[in-house]
Every structure is written in structure tokens, then in C-alpha cells.
Amino acid sequence: MAPTHFSLFHPIFFFFLSLLSFLLRQPISLFSLLLLLLLQLMLSGMTSLLRAAIIIITTFILSFSHASIDTEFVHPNRTYSYFKLIDQSGVFLSSPTAKFIAKITSKPTSSSFYLSVVHSSTNTLIWTANRNQSISDSGIVNFTSNGILVADESGLHVWSTPPFTSPVSLLQLQDSGNLLLLDQSNKTLWQTFDWPTDTIVSGQRLLVGKSLIADVDDENQSESAAYRFTVTGTDSIMQWHGSSYWKLSMETLGFRDSTNSQVSFMEINGSGLYLFGGNESVIMIQYPLDNSSSIRIATLEYTGRFRIGTLGRRSGEIFNDLTWPDEDCRIPFFCGGMRLCSGGVCSCPFGFRAGLQTPNSCVPSDASISLPSACNNSSDGENEIENEIKYIKLVNTQYFSNNFIDPVIENVNLSTCEDLCSGNCSCLAVYHSESSGSCYLIQNYIGSFISSSSNKDLIGYVKGQVQLLPSAGSNRNFSTAALILIPLSAAFLLIVVITVGLLYRRRKLQSKSKLTRNHSFSSSENEFDTFAIPGLPVRYDYGELAIATENFKTVIGSGGFGTVYKGTLSDQTVVAVKKMKNLGVQGKKDFCSEIAVIGNIHHVNLVRLKGFCLRSRQRLLVYEYMDRGSLEKTLFGLGAVLEWSERFDIVLGMARGLCYLHFGCEHKIIHCDIKPENVLLHSNLQVKITDFGLSKLLGPGQSGLFTTMRGTRGYLAPEWLTNSVITDKSDVYSFGMVVMEMIRGRKNCSIEKEISPVYFPLLALEMHELGRYEELLDPRLEGRAMGLELEKLVKLALCCVHEDPVLRPSMANVVGILEGGILVSEPRIASLNFLRFYGQRFVEASTVQGRSDELEFLMFPQRQQPDSNMKSSTSGSNGSQSYMSAQQLSGPR
Structure with missing residues (x-):
């Protein structure tokens, strides 16, 4: 008999190799084993009974070893995908007693995959990593010493754990279902229980x-x-x-x-x-x-x-x-929007019918009335309040939120309540109590109404928009009507044009005559007093405004441009009258700029200019009155603390206003001075941006410009201090700084007693790197904030203050991020390292001088020589590194 030669293809080798794999829990390629077995059979011919038994045992060990599934923990440098783990149904880690498993899984009938923790026996999902963006079966989960990274098949990162101060040593899954990342000293760096x-x-x-x-x-x-x-x-x-x-x-x-x-x-x-x-x-x-x-x-x-x-x-x-x-009817959207829930049965309220194209929705029975969209759901929602509004009464209904909120206003009649809703594009319906005069607003979204006859005193009214619809026979009679109406309309229009022209010519001659008789002013003043732009707001008489303000008695604000007074016009309209302070050439430019900019723009989040006044050296602007004053007063004052939801809504309102300036106007407008003092609030926290005196207009072909320095210390983007072009991204930077102050509830450069000075933007960057966003929240809120919204705002603010303007998001993207339609990007640390220098300079200056609000510290490096368009006060010394004082950073005021 020929001697038997042992080789790598011998079944005994398979047996020990499989046993070793089982003990070490390392995967063995099934394809490789089959290939080796095939070669062995080809070389050895027929096998003995012993050889067959060994092969059967080997196959049995392989089938139960689950070599690719680790138990309790795994060390870094592992890459998983569902495609590679398909034999294990995506499982790569189990808890010690296998109560829970970590796997790449999808939901039934879905081809979208997620990194998840699952209860093994019931297949119940208890945590998901990449909820915002799924991956395919070829997407990867990469575990390294930096943490966990989920990426799609193209390599695009869709989710990751935050940066850590020490390397990750273990990924552990406990029998409680908690997935943890530990360092070498078994300290927990991150765990799923903290991020449900x-x-x-x-x-x-x-x-x-x-x-x-x-x-x-x-x-x-x-x-x-x-x-x-x-x-x-x-x-x-x-x-x-x-x-x-x-x-x-x-x-x-x-x-x-x-x-x-x-x-x-x-x-x-x-x-x-x-x-x-x-x-x-x-x-x-x-x-x-x-x-x-x-x-x-x-x-x-x-x-x-x-x-x-x-x-x-x-x-x-x-x-x-x-x-x-x-109760089913207590669920806000059980029946869908604008539908009525009664005992779990859904129908349309009285006065409404099922939509023709969408039977599960309800529309007004009166076809001439449509339901407007909220201004945060419609790009032109702010124009809807200009149309005729009609309210549809709801019979025997309740609304879920009325039991959880206080009325917006009390002791008012129904007409006042409806007017409050009509003037707010986000308001879609109201509930009013006849006995108490309480007024509740339903804003942004309407859920299901609840059928109830228990509280007949609180009655609901849905806001509708009246549409002019043609009658059934209008098409047949159109030609006849047109032959009669068109000539009459043309004649009427001609008469109106001639009348307006004569009145305008007469007024112009009277104005010239008056100026000729008045020789007390310089020629430049006379020339400026004739300033007029057709189509702008009303021009008021100085005496009328003096009476309205009781001879400028009540001061409600002041700033670099002048003082603001509260007034009441003859029609009982409450207004804010701003007296311009700067009377020089720059003051004229500021005045003209503010009228030219704000007089022709209309948006729910931009302050409305009602009129202006020119009288010799007196220049006044008349605004709509905002009874809660500025955001600076509300946020940093001693009054009631702004709740988190209110802060989020204010940030969203600011973003929408800036987005309109940048993208919604005929000419792009750069505000140039975004700060809390220039954000006004109404009683219902309606947000309006004001103070356009520093604004710059860009033509259709312009993306940026060179200009003299303007703005306010602490909110100025770095490009103001170099010869770089100024774009709308400069406003984005200022917006990001304001968002940080909204999160913290105090100035970015403030110092509290017995607390070491901290430059908050730098603290935000450091806490972002550690993933500890809750430590950035205003302590007065006592943790009352949405964790995901807090993280979103911190990341968004950091993205907005990138040193490189190209990396900052546009305000259109900012609005999308805040509304939830766009995912917030991860901040680029390399473009935020300049904050470390700013923070160091702040701490040094604070240590020397004491109080931050008195600091004239030099925060911004001027990396290049200033452009010739920059003011002389901004230039450094012949290319040497120079710095600018707070007074210089304020720009022309």
C-alpha cells in the first residue's frame, strides 16, 4: 500500500482549522473551504469511512460556529456590511447571554438598512444609529479607534459618533441592550442609552x-x-x-x-x-x-x-x-388635518366637504373659499394676509392643544381675536371664549378636531381665503362683456392717470416755490430736502410726528443711528419714530439707504417702514411698533426667560427674513449689521429684522463687493478685516454668532462674577468636539430643551461662523435645516481653529481689564493689507500683523 502523505488539503487539517476558528471566533471563508475540499477529493480519489466522518464533523462545526459574530465586545479596526454578513442576517455582535444583538438590518419590505440594536428573541428594534439616512446592503459600518462610522456604498458619511479625547479600545454590547464605546481604562466614552x-x-x-x-x-x-x-x-x-x-x-x-x-x-x-x-x-x-x-x-x-x-x-x-x-380622538393627527374625530370615526366638520382629488382631506363647502397654507409651509404665505379673509365657524368641536396652553390674549371680543389671526400668516384657525374673552391661535399646522358638545362657550373658527370664481355662464357672455368693459376700463384708467399727473405737477410746483422762498438752508440741504422716490411709504409732516410722540417724550430705544420714540398717529396707529443722529454726509447716505432698502421690501420677518419725514436737518423714520422691543432686551434682560421653543422659532424667523433679503428681492441685499439689537419682537414673539442703514445692494450680476468697514464688534465676519470681497455670507457669520447667544442666553463675550472668562464660540467648538451639547444650554432653562434641536443649532451656528465664507451655508440652506428638510453638515474644524485665537485674546484682555462689556480688546487679526476702499482707521502698519479696536470694528455709525 502506498504511504499516505498529509497536506493542507487533508480533512484532519480542516477539522483543526475549524476548531481553531471556533475558539478564536475568527471568520473562515466558506468558499475557500469548499475549494480546498474539492481539490483534496480530486487528488485523493475515493475517501475512506474515517475521512468522510471527519468531513461531516468539520461541516457541523462550521455550521454552528458563527465565526463572524462576536460576543459582548469587539476591538477596533473592523468593517461590516449587510452583504458580507448576509449569512448571519447582518448580526456582528451579541450581548453576553445573547439577549440583544447589534446588526445591520432593514425593516420588512424595505431595502433601506440601518445600524441597530435589536432584542434577539422578539426581533424588536430598540435603537438606530442612522435614522436620518439609510444605507444599502453594500453600505459599511466602520469601527476604529476614533469611534463608529456609517457610510453608504459610495463612501459618503451618513452618521458617526462624536470625536473623543482618548482612543476607543472596545465596542461592548451589554445584556441591558446598551451599546458602549470604552477606552483603555474602561471609561465610557459614548453609549446608546444617552441617545435614544x-x-x-x-x-x-x-x-x-x-x-x-x-x-x-x-x-x-x-x-x-x-x-x-x-x-x-x-x-x-x-x-x-x-x-x-x-x-x-x-x-x-x-x-x-x-x-x-x-x-x-x-x-x-x-x-x-x-x-x-x-x-x-x-x-x-x-x-x-x-x-x-x-x-x-x-x-x-x-x-x-x-x-x-x-x-x-x-x-x-x-x-x-x-x-x-x-382615546383615538386625543391623537392630534388620527383623522388627518382639518378632519373631525368622533368616537374613533373620521368625517368632515360641518361647513366642510371631502376634497375631490383627495377624499381623505376636507375643504370648505363654499367653493369660493380656500384654506391658506402657513407662512412656514409656503414661500408666498406672507402675501396671503393681504387677501380677503373669511372665517368658517366650527360647530361642537374641541382642539387638543387648547387644554395645554394659555390663551394668547384674554378679555377680547371675537373680532379682535380674528384680527390677530389675520395679521399672522402662520395662524390657520382660532378658538374664542365668549364669556372670558380668551383667544387661542392654531398656528403652522392643523390636526384633527374632536367632536364635543360639552364646552359650547369655546368656539372654533377656521381661517379661509376668499377666491373670486367665474359664474357658470361667464364663458358664453365673455365676448359681449369684454366689448363693453374693456373700452370703459381704458377710459377710466386714462382719466385716473391724467388726474394723478396734474396733482403731482401741482405739488411739485408748490414744493419748488416753498424752497425758493427759504434761503436759510445751504444748497446741499435744499437739494436733500427735495429727496423723493415714487412708490415709497408716506411722507409725514414734522409737526404731525411731534404731536404723535408728545414732542418726543417716550424713548423706547437708542443706537448708533439715533433715538427711537413711541408715538400714536391720528388714526390711533401705534408707531416707532426714529430720529436720525448722524447729520453729516454719511447720515444722508444712511437715511437714503434705509428708505430705499426697506421701503420696497415686504416680508413677515422684516420690519415695515410706514413713512418718513424730512425737515431741514431733521430726518425721521416711522416704523410699525413692536411692543416687546428688541431681542437683546428680551434675551439678556431681567424679565421672563425665553423658553427653548420660543428661541428656536425666533432663530427660524431671523433666518427667513435674511433668506428673503439674500434671495427674495430684485436686488440681493446684504444687511451688514445682524445682532440682537436689530431683531424686534411682537407680543406673540413674531420676529422682524430692522435697521437697514448699513445695508448694501447687489445688482443681478454681482455676487459681492468691496466696501468700507461697517457692523458691530463681536458679529463681524473675518473678511471685513481684510481686502476680501463682502458677500451675503458675511450676514451668515453674524447670524451664527447671534444663534450662539440664543443658545447660551448671554453675550458671547460676557463675564459673570466669580467665573473665569470664557469666549462662548470657542466653548461651543470644544463641546461639539466632545459631543456634550447640553453643557452649552442657558442654565436658566434648567435643561428644558429638545436634545436633537440643541445639537442641530450648535452645529448650524458653528457652520455659519466658518472662517472660509465658501464653507458657510446660504441662508436658504439654513432655513431648510431649521425646518427639517435639509440635514445639518458637520462643522469643519480646520476652518474653526481661528476661534481658539479669538478665545485666547479674549481671556488675556479680560484678565487685564476685568469686565467684558468694557473691553476694547483686539480680537481679530488682519492677515492682509487692507484694500484701498477700506477706511484709514482699519489699516495696519506696512504689512505687519496688526489688530483693531472695538471702536474701529463698529464701523461708520
Whole structure:
């Protein structure tokens, strides 16, 4: 018998290789094994019984080893994709007892994949990484010492963990379902329990300010969903588009503690749902459940319900413990927008009918009335309030949000309530109480109405827009009517034109005669007093404005341009009258600039210029009155603290106003002086940008310009200080600085007693690098902020203050990001490193001089020689590195 020669193809080698793979948990290519086996059989011919047995055992070991699935932890430098893990259904890591698995998975009937943590026996998803953007089955999950990165098949990054100060050593999955990143000392760098999506499980804490965000639907995971579950300082609430419709304290079976402690977090366990406060041992609110040793799960479903259940042992088995709200009609969008819910049955309210093209929607029964869109949903929404408005009465209805908010105004009649809604393009309906005069506004979105006859005193009215529709026989009679009406209209128009021309000529002759008799003014003053632009706002008489302001008695503001007084015109309209301070040549230019710019633009987020006055050296501007004053006064003053939702809405209003200036006008307008003092607020926090005296207009072919320095210290973009061209991205920089002040609730360069000086933009950059956004929030809010919105605003603000203007987003993109239609980009650290220098200069100057509001520190380096168009005060010394004082940075005022 010929001797047997052992080779790499021998079955005994397969056996030991497979056993070694099983012990080391390293993957072996099945294709390679099959190839080796085929070659071995070809060389060896028929195998013996022993050889066949060894091969069978080897195959058995391979089938149960799951070599590509790690248990409990994995070290860095791993790359996974669903395509590579298809034999393991995308699983690459399991917890110690396999209760939970980490996998690349998709939902049923979907080809979109996500990095997720899943309860293994029931296949219940409890956390998702890339909710905003899915990947294909070829997309990758890359785990390195820098963290976790999810990218699509083209390499585009769609999600990643934040930067860390120390390298990542382990990726660990615990039996609690918590996925962690640890460093070499086993310190937790990041964990999924701190970043919930729509679900929490037993032992997981939902901190104050954090939210659960529902999926858009059962197949679509997206953070833009309308439903949120948020833990506040006093309760847990559910909201739809920011309007509350449920809170935990409403549930009668729960128990509320009598202490006045602030809530710290919410937790669910085997015995119930709890809100903890104080030192994390005080139970503020508890809702008891039947004791269970199984894992409990709480989910905000895409339907708007908050469901608590117990995970079973079989796929899809979840035992339902309770559901809130328990009434279908209490869910804001159960029936859809503008529909009526009665006992879970949906229909159209009285006065409405089903739409012809969309039967599941309701439209006014009167075909001449249409429903306007809110101004944040329609590019031309601000024009709708100019049309005729008619209100449709709702019979025997309630609206979910009325029980959770205070009225916008009280002790007013229905007409005043409707007028308040008509003047607000975001208002779509009102509820008014005849007995108390309370007025509630429904803004931006309308959900389902609730059928109810219990409170007949609170009546709803839906805002409609009247349309002029042709009659049925108009087409047949059009020719005859046209033959009669067109000549008459032409004749009437001709008479009007001739009359206006004669009146204009007469007024012009009277003006010239008056100027001829007046020799007390210089020729330049006379020339300026004849300044007039057809189509501009009303020109008031000086005496009329003196009477309106009681001889300029009540001062409501002052600044570089002049002093602002409160006044009341003869028609009882309250106005703000600004007396210009600068009377020189620059003052004339500023005055002309402000009239020319603001007189011809109309937008809901831009202050309206009602008129102006010229009298010798007196120049006055008449604005609409904003009763809450400036954002600077409201944000930094001693009054009521602006809540997070109010701040977010103000930022969005500012962005829309700037977007209109940059893209909605015939000529692009660069404001040049965006700061809190130039943002005005009305009683309902309507936002309007003002003070256009420094604005620059760009022609259709211009993208930028060179100009003298203008603006305010602390908000000036770096390009103002070089010979770089000035573009609309300079306004974006100033906007980013204002957003940072909105987040912090104080000036970026402020110093508090007994606290070391901190330049806030630098702190924002450092906290972004650490992923600790909650530390940037205004402490007066006590954590009352949407965690994802806070992160979004911080990232957006940093993107807006990139040193390179090209990297800053346009204001159109900023609006898209704030409204949720565009994802915020990751800030470019390399283009933000200049903030470290600014921060160092601020700290040095603060240490020497004490108070930030008195500092004349030199924050901005002038890297290049100034352009010849720059003012002499801005130039440095022959190319040496020079700096500019705060007075210089203020520009011409």
C-alpha cells in the first residue's frame, strides 16, 4: 500500500482549522473551504469511512460556529456590511447571554438598512444609529479607534459618533441592550442609552431635555417625524409639531410626590414608570405596573401613541401593558388635518366637504373659499394676509392643544381675536371664549378636531381665503362683456392717470416755490430736502410726528443711528419714530439707504417702514411698533426667560427674513449689521429684522463687493478685516454668532462674577468636539430643551461662523435645516481653529481689564493689507500683523 502523505488539503487539517476558528471566533471563508475540499477529493480519489466522518464533523462545526459574530465586545479596526454578513442576517455582535444583538438590518419590505440594536428573541428594534439616512446592503459600518462610522456604498458619511479625547479600545454590547464605546481604562466614552431614538428599555434613563422621536411610519425611520415624547423639569409630555397633547401627570392611576424638586430623568423597570428628581432618589411621579422580571419597553409609535410593553420570548411577541392616550380622538393627527374625530370615526366638520382629488382631506363647502397654507409651509404665505379673509365657524368641536396652553390674549371680543389671526400668516384657525374673552391661535399646522358638545362657550373658527370664481355662464357672455368693459376700463384708467399727473405737477410746483422762498438752508440741504422716490411709504409732516410722540417724550430705544420714540398717529396707529443722529454726509447716505432698502421690501420677518419725514436737518423714520422691543432686551434682560421653543422659532424667523433679503428681492441685499439689537419682537414673539442703514445692494450680476468697514464688534465676519470681497455670507457669520447667544442666553463675550472668562464660540467648538451639547444650554432653562434641536443649532451656528465664507451655508440652506428638510453638515474644524485665537485674546484682555462689556480688546487679526476702499482707521502698519479696536470694528455709525 502506498504511504499516505498529509497536506493542507487533508480533512484532519480542516477539522483543526475549524476548531481553531471556533475558539478564536475568527471568520473562515466558506468558499475557500469548499475549494480546498474539492481539490483534496480530486487528488485523493475515493475517501475512506474515517475521512468522510471527519468531513461531516468539520461541516457541523462550521455550521454552528458563527465565526463572524462576536460576543459582548469587539476591538477596533473592523468593517461590516449587510452583504458580507448576509449569512448571519447582518448580526456582528451579541450581548453576553445573547439577549440583544447589534446588526445591520432593514425593516420588512424595505431595502433601506440601518445600524441597530435589536432584542434577539422578539426581533424588536430598540435603537438606530442612522435614522436620518439609510444605507444599502453594500453600505459599511466602520469601527476604529476614533469611534463608529456609517457610510453608504459610495463612501459618503451618513452618521458617526462624536470625536473623543482618548482612543476607543472596545465596542461592548451589554445584556441591558446598551451599546458602549470604552477606552483603555474602561471609561465610557459614548453609549446608546444617552441617545435614544423612539424607544427606551428597562434600566435606561431618559434625561430632562431628551426626547423620543417617532418614526414617520412603520417603514420609515426619520428624525423629522412630528411626534415627540419629552421629559421636562416638571413632567413628561407628548407633542405634535411642538403642541402638547398628553402629559404623564394627567393619568389618574399615577401618584405624584408633593415635593417641589425638579425632575431629573424618567426610567421604566419591572414595577412601573417613574420620574425621579432631586438627588435621583426622590420619586416625583410614579405609574405602577404589574411586577415583571422580563424586559420592559416603552416606545413612541409613529401613530402618536406612547406604548409600554413586556418583551416575550418569540419573534414579534410583545405583551401590551398600557397605551397613552387611550382615546383615538386625543391623537392630534388620527383623522388627518382639518378632519373631525368622533368616537374613533373620521368625517368632515360641518361647513366642510371631502376634497375631490383627495377624499381623505376636507375643504370648505363654499367653493369660493380656500384654506391658506402657513407662512412656514409656503414661500408666498406672507402675501396671503393681504387677501380677503373669511372665517368658517366650527360647530361642537374641541382642539387638543387648547387644554395645554394659555390663551394668547384674554378679555377680547371675537373680532379682535380674528384680527390677530389675520395679521399672522402662520395662524390657520382660532378658538374664542365668549364669556372670558380668551383667544387661542392654531398656528403652522392643523390636526384633527374632536367632536364635543360639552364646552359650547369655546368656539372654533377656521381661517379661509376668499377666491373670486367665474359664474357658470361667464364663458358664453365673455365676448359681449369684454366689448363693453374693456373700452370703459381704458377710459377710466386714462382719466385716473391724467388726474394723478396734474396733482403731482401741482405739488411739485408748490414744493419748488416753498424752497425758493427759504434761503436759510445751504444748497446741499435744499437739494436733500427735495429727496423723493415714487412708490415709497408716506411722507409725514414734522409737526404731525411731534404731536404723535408728545414732542418726543417716550424713548423706547437708542443706537448708533439715533433715538427711537413711541408715538400714536391720528388714526390711533401705534408707531416707532426714529430720529436720525448722524447729520453729516454719511447720515444722508444712511437715511437714503434705509428708505430705499426697506421701503420696497415686504416680508413677515422684516420690519415695515410706514413713512418718513424730512425737515431741514431733521430726518425721521416711522416704523410699525413692536411692543416687546428688541431681542437683546428680551434675551439678556431681567424679565421672563425665553423658553427653548420660543428661541428656536425666533432663530427660524431671523433666518427667513435674511433668506428673503439674500434671495427674495430684485436686488440681493446684504444687511451688514445682524445682532440682537436689530431683531424686534411682537407680543406673540413674531420676529422682524430692522435697521437697514448699513445695508448694501447687489445688482443681478454681482455676487459681492468691496466696501468700507461697517457692523458691530463681536458679529463681524473675518473678511471685513481684510481686502476680501463682502458677500451675503458675511450676514451668515453674524447670524451664527447671534444663534450662539440664543443658545447660551448671554453675550458671547460676557463675564459673570466669580467665573473665569470664557469666549462662548470657542466653548461651543470644544463641546461639539466632545459631543456634550447640553453643557452649552442657558442654565436658566434648567435643561428644558429638545436634545436633537440643541445639537442641530450648535452645529448650524458653528457652520455659519466658518472662517472660509465658501464653507458657510446660504441662508436658504439654513432655513431648510431649521425646518427639517435639509440635514445639518458637520462643522469643519480646520476652518474653526481661528476661534481658539479669538478665545485666547479674549481671556488675556479680560484678565487685564476685568469686565467684558468694557473691553476694547483686539480680537481679530488682519492677515492682509487692507484694500484701498477700506477706511484709514482699519489699516495696519506696512504689512505687519496688526489688530483693531472695538471702536474701529463698529464701523461708520
